[in-house]
Amino acid sequence: MQDTVLIVGAGPSGLSAAATVSAAGYKAVVVEKEETLGGAPILSGYARLVPSGEWAKDAIGRMVSRVEESDAVTIHKGAKVTKLEGEAGSFTATLSNKKKVEAGAIVLATGFTHFDSINKPEWGFGTFEDVLTTTQMEQMVASGKIACPSDGRVPERVAILLCVGSRDRQIGREWCSKICCTVSANLAMEIKEISPETDVFIYYMDIRTFGLYEDTFYWKSQEEFKTKFVKARIAEVTASGDGRLLVKGEDTLVKRPIIIPFDIVVHAIGMDPNEENPEIASVFGVALEKHGFIERAEHYTNTCGTTRRGIYSAGAAYGPETIDDSISQGAAAGSRAVGDLNALVQKAG
Amino acid sequence: MQDTVLIVGAGPSGLSAAATVSAAGYKAVVVEKEETLGGAPILSGYARLVPSGEWAKDAIGRMVSRVEESDAVTIHKGAKVTKLEGEAGSFTATLSNKKKVEAGAIVLATGFTHFDSINKPEWGFGTFEDVLTTTQMEQMVASGKIACPSDGRVPERVAILLCVGSRDRQIGREWCSKICCTVSANLAMEIKEISPETDVFIYYMDIRTFGLYEDTFYWKSQEEFKTKFVKARIAEVTASGDGRLLVKGEDTLVKRPIIIPFDIVVHAIGMDPNEENPEIASVFGVALEKHGFIERAEHYTNTCGTTRRGIYSAGAAYGPETIDDSISQGAAAGSRAVGDLNALVQKAG
Numbered sequence: 001m002q003d004t005v006l007i008v009g010a011g012p013s014g015l016s017a018a019a020t021v022s023a024a025g026y027k028a029v030v031v032e033k034e035e036t037l038g039g040a041p042i043l044s045g046y047a048r049l050v051p052s053g054e055w056a057k058d059a060i061g062r063m064v065s066r067v068e069e070s071d072a073v074t075i076h077k078g079a080k081v082t083k084l085e086g087e088a089g090s091f092t093a094t095l096s097n098k099k100k101v102e103a104g105a106i107v108l109a110t111g112f113t114h115f116d117s118i119n120k121p122e123w124g125f126g127t128f129e130d131v132l133t134t135t136q137m138e139q140m141v142a143s144g145k146i147a148c149p150s151d152g153r154v155p156e157r158v159a160i161l162l163c164v165g166s167r168d169r170q171i172g173r174e175w176c177s178k179i180c181c182t183v184s185a186n187l188a189m190e191i192k193e194i195s196p197e198t199d200v201f202i203y204y205m206d207i208r209t210f211g212l213y214e215d216t217f218y219w220k221s222q223e224e225f226k227t228k229f230v231k232a233r234i235a236e237v238t239a240s241g242d243g244r245l246l247v248k249g250e251d252t253l254v255k256r257p258i259i260i261p262f263d264i265v266v267h268a269i270g271m272d273p274n275e276e277n278p279e280i281a282s283v284f285g286v287a288l289e290k291h292g293f294i295e296r297a298e299h300y301t302n303t304c305g306t307t308r309r310g311i312y313s314a315g316a317a318y319g320p321e322t323i324d325d326s327i328s329q330g331a332a333a334g335s336r337a338v339g340d341l342n343a344l345v346q347k348a349g
Numbered sequence: 350m351q352d353t354v355l356i357v358g359a360g361p362s363g364l365s366a367a368a369t370v371s372a373a374g375y376k377a378v379v380v381e382k383e384e385t386l387g388g389a390p391i392l393s394g395y396a397r398l399v400p401s402g403e404w405a406k407d408a409i410g411r412m413v414s415r416v417e418e419s420d421a422v423t424i425h426k427g428a429k430v431t432k433l434e435g436e437a438g439s440f441t442a443t444l445s446n447k448k449k450v451e452a453g454a455i456v457l458a459t460g461f462t463h464f465d466s467i468n469k470p471e472w473g474f475g476t477f478e479d480v481l482t483t484t485q486m487e488q489m490v491a492s493g494k495i496a497c498p499s500d501g502r503v504p505e506r507v508a509i510l511l512c513v514g515s516r517d518r519q520i521g522r523e524w525c526s527k528i529c530c531t532v533s534a535n536l537a538m539e540i541k542e543i544s545p546e547t548d549v550f551i552y553y554m555d556i557r558t559f560g561l562y563e564d565t566f567y568w569k570s571q572e573e574f575k576t577k578f579v580k581a582r583i584a585e586v587t588a589s590g591d592g593r594l595l596v597k598g599e600d601t602l603v604k605r606p607i608i609i610p611f612d613i614v615v616h617a618i619g620m621d622p623n624e625e626n627p628e629i630a631s632v633f634g635v636a637l638e639k640h641g642f643i644e645r646a647e648h649y650t651n652t653c654g655t656t657r658r659g660i661y662s663a664g665a666a667y668g669p670e671t672i673d674d675s676i677s678q679g680a681a682a683g684s685r686a687v688g689d690l691n692a693l694v695q696k697a698g
Contacts, residue, residue, distance in 0.1 A: 012649075016652075016681075020681075020688070023684070023685075023692070024684065025694075049648075052647075060649065062649055063649050174563060174564035175561050175563050175564065176559050176563040206557065207555050208557045209525065210525050210527040210557050210559060211524060211526075211527040211669045211670070212638075212640070212642070212669070213525070214523060214524050214525040215523035252602065253601065253602060253604075255602075255603070293561070298401075299398075299676070300403070300408045300411055300412050301368070303673060303676045303677055303680070314677075319560050320561070321560070324648055324652060325678075327649065328653070328663075328674070329674075329681075331653070331681035331684050331685070332365075332369075332677040332680035332681050335680050336369075336372075336680070338372070338684070338687070339372030339373055343372070346374070
C-alpha cells in the first residue's frame with residue numbers, strides 16, 4: 001500500500017495527479033463517480049478551451065489516454081469512496097463497488113458543481129427556451145451552427161450575462177468564479193466566427209481577463225470580433241411579445257435604464273462548491289472553508305494540503321479555478337503524495 | 350547527473366520545485382543570481398502576503414529554511430548559468446562562478462521584473478517624494494508607521510493607482526498583472542489598520558479580485574475598512590502648491606473630470622517579463638512568447654514544459670502570477686523533472 005496514491009476524481013486535476021504519481025514510479029488508483037473520465041470539460045461538453053484554443057475533447061482526451069494507458073494506474077469508474085480507515089501512510093478506502101483500496105496518501109480532485117441558473121429565476125432560464133447557459137452555448141458552438149432553440153432562426157443579437165451565480169450576496173454566492181469573463185469573451189468570438197451576422201453583447205460588472213488573457217481575449221474580442229461590452233446591472237429578462245427576449249437593467253456607466261431585445265440570452269454560470277462536499281468532508285475527515293470549498297492547510301510549505309495529514313487536494317475543489325491551474329495543482333498534489341510515499345520507503349529501508 | 354535537477358531561481362516557484370525534487374528522493378542544484386534566497390517577496394520586502402495574511406519573511410522564510418536544511422539540495426548564490434551543453438537527460442551547465450552542474454532536467458523559475466514607474470512619468474514617480482510604488486508602501490507598512498516621506502506627516506488621504514505598467518498599450522504593456530488589485534485592496538486595509546485617520550482611495554479600470562479574493566479582499570476592504578474604489582482614467586499627478594499632490598483624471602462612472610488632493614500616491618506596479626529573459630532564452634535555448642515571457646510548450650500533458658525538451662518552467666516566468674500558484678507550478682515543474690529522472694533510471698536499470 002505504501003507505493004500507492006488514491007486519487008478521487010478524474011477531471012483535469014485528478015488526471016494530472018495520476019500522471020504525476022505514475023511518472024514518478026508509484027501507483028495510482030483513480031476513483032471517478034461518473035462512467036466517463038475527464039471531468040467537467042468532457043461531461044458538460046465544453047467547446048474550445050481557454051487559453052489554448054484546443055477542443056476540450058482533444059485536450060482533455062489526451063490527458064485521459066495518458067492515464068488509461070499507464071500500467072501504474074488503476075481506474076474505478078462509477079464508484080465513490082464510502083468509508084475511509086487508517087491514517088497517513090496506511091489508509092484503507094472502501095468503495096461503493098465494495099472493493100477496497102490501500103494507499104499511503106490521498107488526493108481529493110473532486111472539483112466543483114456548475115451553478116444552476118434555475119436559482120436566478122428573474123433572468124429567464126427555465127422560463128424561455130432561448131435563455132441558455134454557457135455550457136449549453138458551448139455545445140451549440142461545438143455543433144457548428146448558431147440558432148435559436150425556439151424556432152431555429154439565426155440570432156441577430158446574443159447577450160451574455162456575466163456573474164450568474166457569482167458575486168451575488170442575495171443568493172449566497174460571495175465569490176467570483178474566476179474564468180467566466182475569459183470564457184465568455186472567447187465564446188463571443190466563437191459565435192461571431194460561426195455566425196458573422198450575429199452581434200454579441202457581454203453585460204458585466206468588471207471584466208476579469210487577468211494576466212495574459214487581457215489582450216488575447218478581452219481586447220481581441222472587441223477589436224477583431226466586435227463584441228460589445230456593456231457595464232450594467234441586470235434586473236430581469238422578459239419576453240418582448242414578438243418572440244424575442246428583453247434584457248432590462250441599468251447601464252452603470254451612463255446611469256440610465258437600458259432595455260434591449262435579444263434573440264438568445266446566455267448565462268455565464270459560476271462554479272459552486274461540489275454539491276457533494278459535505279459528504280466528502282465527512283468521509284475523508286477534512287474541513288471545508290466558509291463557502292463550502294475544501295479548506296487549504298497552509299499556503300507555502302503545504303499548499304496542496306487539507307486539514308488532514310496525508311490527504312491533499314487540487315483544482316476547483318479549493319475554489320473556482322482555471323483548467324490550466326487545476327492541472328498544475330493536480331501535479332503539485334500528486335508530487336506531495338509521492339514525497340510522502342518516498343519518505344515511507346526511506347523509513348522502511 | 351541522472352539523479353539531479355538544476356533549478357534556476359530561488360523565489361517561491363524555484364524553492365517549491367527544489368523541495369519537490371528533494372522530497373521525491375532526487376537531488377536539486379539551485380542557482381540564484383542574488384545573494385539572498387526567497388525571490389521578489391524577500392528582495393522587495395513585501396509585507397503581509399495575500400491571501401494568507403502571513404508576513405512574507407515568515408512565509409517565504411519557511412520555504413527557504415526547508416530547502417536550506419535539505420541534504421539533497423545544493424545552493425549556488427550570486428551565480429548565473431552562462432552556458433548550457435548537452436540535452437534532456439544529460440545537461441551540463443557552466444556557472445558564472447566557473448563551477449559546472451550536471452543535471453538530467455532543468456526548471457527555469459526565473460520570475461519577473463517589477464515595472465519601473467519611471468516609465469510612466471506623468472504619474473509623478475521620481476518627481477515627487479510622496480509618490481511611491483506598492484513595494485515601497487509595503488515596506489512602510491512593515492515598518493509599522495504610515496507617514497509622508499517628504500515631511501513625516503500622517504497622511505489624511507492615500508491614493509492607490511491600479512494598472513501602473515499593466516493594460517497600457519501606450520507603453521507596450523498589453524497584459525494585466527493579475528494580482529495588483531488584490532494586493533492593493535489588502536494594502537488599503539493594512540494602511541487603515543495602522544493609521545485609522547487615513548482614508549484610502551483606489552483608482553481602477555476593473556477590479557479583478559478573482560475567485561475567493563472577492564469577499565475577503567474587495568468587499569471587506571470596502572465594508573470593514575472604508576476603502577473608496579473610484580472607477581477612473583488617470584491623466585496626471587501634479588503638485589498642489591500646498592505640499593500635497595493632485596490626482597487628475599476622469600471618473601468614468603459619472604463621466605466627469607475629477608481633481609482630488611492626496612498626501613501619498615501609490616503606484617500599483619505591474620509585472621514585466623524578467624529583464625534578463627532574452628539572455629535566459631539564449632543560454633537555455635528556449636523560446637519567449639510575444640510579450641517576452643517564457644513560452645509554454647503545451648497546456649494539458651506538458652503544462653510546465655518550455656519549447657525545449659527536458660527544460661521546464663513555472664510561476665511568473667510564464668506571465669504575471671500569484672505567489673500561491675507560483676508555488677503550485679513550481680511543484681508541478683519539479684515533479685515533471687522527477688518524472689524524467691525516473692524514466693532515465695528505469696531505462697538504465
